Amino acid sequence: MDRRLLPATTLRLFNRRFNSTVSTATVLQTLKPEPAALTIVNLDDHRKLFASVSTSKLLRSSINLGLASNETFVDFGMWVMNSRLMETSLVRDVILKTVKHTMFEHFCAGETTEEAGECVRKIHDAGLRGMLVYAVEHTGDNTGCDRNLEGFLRCVEFSKSLPPSSVSFLIAKITAICPIGLLRRVSDLLRWQYKDPSFNLPWKLHTLPIFSTSSPLYHTLQKPPPLTPEEELDLELAHRRLQKLCQKCVQESVPLLIDAEYTSLQPAIDYFTYSSAIKHNQDGNPIVYGTVQAYxxxxxxxxxxxxxxxxxxxxxxxxxxxxxAYMSSETESASSLGYDSPIHNSIDETHACYNDYAGFLLKRIANGNDAVVFATHNIDSGKLAACRARNLGIQKGNRRLEFAQLYGMSEALSFGLRNAGFQVSKYLPYGPVDMVMPYLLRRAEENRGLLSTSNIDRVLMWKELKRRIKSLEFGK
Known part of the structure; x- marks a missing residue:
């Protein structure tokens, strides 16, 4: 993860502008949820929503969400994490312990595979599923990539010991199994070939379309040199790692979901994802999933x-x-090169595009094509997708449709979709606190755009806590 952040005040003002239309009462101007959607996903009954959550868990979640929504606290925390204080071992230990018992505990499933497994069991008992995320990324050499692959393989193997269907996906980042410098090189070469179709890439495998006429190509402004023999060997090693992981997922019937990254790296990530999907997605059931960023x-x-x-x-x-999840860095990168941001100019445009894409994919599911995970914390988007699914005749339990939210975020939406009969997963990153730190930093930054959802969760949680106190339900 690129840890060079904008100054806190600039970052805060930029994000406020982008998210200025977000509030707890937000209704999309372009695609409003149909009235029927309000009855499909009910978020009004806080007792029913949080029936499976203990009182102590509700209290901790309310406090942690309050801290995460405090901009002063977030700015200070991000400054500390990026400061030289982290270079002093004693101070670093104190900071990491503090993080572990606050943000890490709230947003992560644990430090070990076993702790993550226990988290999967708990949410499975609550009617949700788990996306196992061994939180490694941005590796610089083959040794680190080999080590990360072993971690992913152990994760797939461990999933067999968990309750049937409790694990919905294994999540992986290509940056964990292919050196990040090589991903940049491959992305440059793919972009240049899109500009000049006569440009030969002898190593290129069969893949799906990666670019469109509106894709950002400014990352590659001049013709890149071909891969060296050493780079071609490293690329082959990265392909072997991914194929080994795909084969393990096929063997254990655990779908593999590849996360997205920055636009500077995404062409190579899509290339890896699509070439693997062509090879392993057979018999009508996709095993390899890609990620589309609607912004x-x-x-x-x-x-x-x-x-x-x-x-x-x-x-x-x-x-x-x-x-x-990379709004600030994408905009900063484009601006530094003198180009417009590749991201939509307003949050309303992003909302509209997300719902438009969702409608397109739901129709394909209804026609027996494709499968989709709607990863959203936006209540209107969740309700709208649920309503459309029902209108299209997509039945409860359809394995091609899954909703997902981050662990520790949008609990009301997760439980509301669950109560409506949909499959719902929580994104469960795990690993040592220092290893998961890039993920936590992104959550801190991204949470600025999720304040409305966070506020709704906190309001409903406090209502349920008050109800339990009044009725003396301390033992829940």
């Missing part, structure tokens, strides 16, 4: 092109649809 201006066209190309090949595709 990117070119996402709709790329999603349409990839879906149609896969359909022609007879390859079932799986997609996770997200809004996106």
């Amino acid at each position: 990117l201006k070119d996402a709709k066209e790329r999603l349409f092109m990839a879906s149609k190309a896969a359909e022609k090949l007879g390859v079932p595709m799986g997609f996770k649809l997200v809004r996106g």
Whole structure:
């Protein structure tokens, strides 16, 4: 993760502008949820929503969400994490212990595979499923990539010991199994070939469309040199790692979901994902899922092109649809190069695109094509997708449709969708606190755009806590 952050005041003002239309009463101006959606997903009955959550858990969650929504606290925490204080072992230990018992405990499933497994069992008892996320990323050499692969393989193997269907996906980042410098090189070469189709890439495997006419190509402004023999060997090693992981997931029937990254790296990530999907997504059931970031201006066209190309090949595709988590860094990068941001100019445009993509994918599910994970904390988007699914005749328990939220976020939406009969997963990152720190830093930054959801959760949690206190339900 790029830890060079904008100054706190600049970052805060930028995000406020982008998220200025978000409030607890937000209703999309472009695609409002149909009235029927309000009855499908009910978020009014706090007693029913949090029936499976203990009182102590509700109290801790309310406090942690309050801290995460305090901008002063978040700014200070991000400054500390990026400061030289972290270079002093004693201070670092104190900071990491503090993080462990606050943000880490709230947003992460534990430090070990066993702790993550216990978390999966707990949420499974509450009617939810777990996405296991061995939180490694941005590796610089083959030794580290080999080590990360072993961690992913252990995670898949461990999932067999958990209750059936309690694990919905294994999440992986290509940056954990391919050196990040090589991903940049491959992305540059793929971009240049899109500009100049005569540009030969002898190592390139069969894949789906990666770019559209509106894709950002400014990361590669001049013709890159071809891969060296050493780089081609490293690329082959990275492919072998991914194929070994895919084969393990096929063997254990655990779908593999590849997370998205910055636009500077995404072409290579899509290349790895799509070439593997073509090879392993067989028999009508996708095993390899890609991720589409709806805040990117070119996402709709790329999603349409990839879906149609896969359909022609007879390859079932799986997609996770997200809004996106790298807004500040993407905008800063484009501005430094003198280009417009690849991200939509307003949050309303991003909301509209997310719902538009969701409608497109739901129709494909209804027609027996593709599979989708709607990863959203936006209540209107969740309700709208639920309503559309019902209207399209997508039945409860359909394995091609999953909703997902981060662990520790949007609990009311997760439980509301669960109560409506949909499959719902929680994104469960785990690993040593210092290893998971890049993820926590992104959550801190991203949470600025999720304050409305956080506030709704806290309001409902406090209502339920008050109800339990009044009725003396301390033992729940």
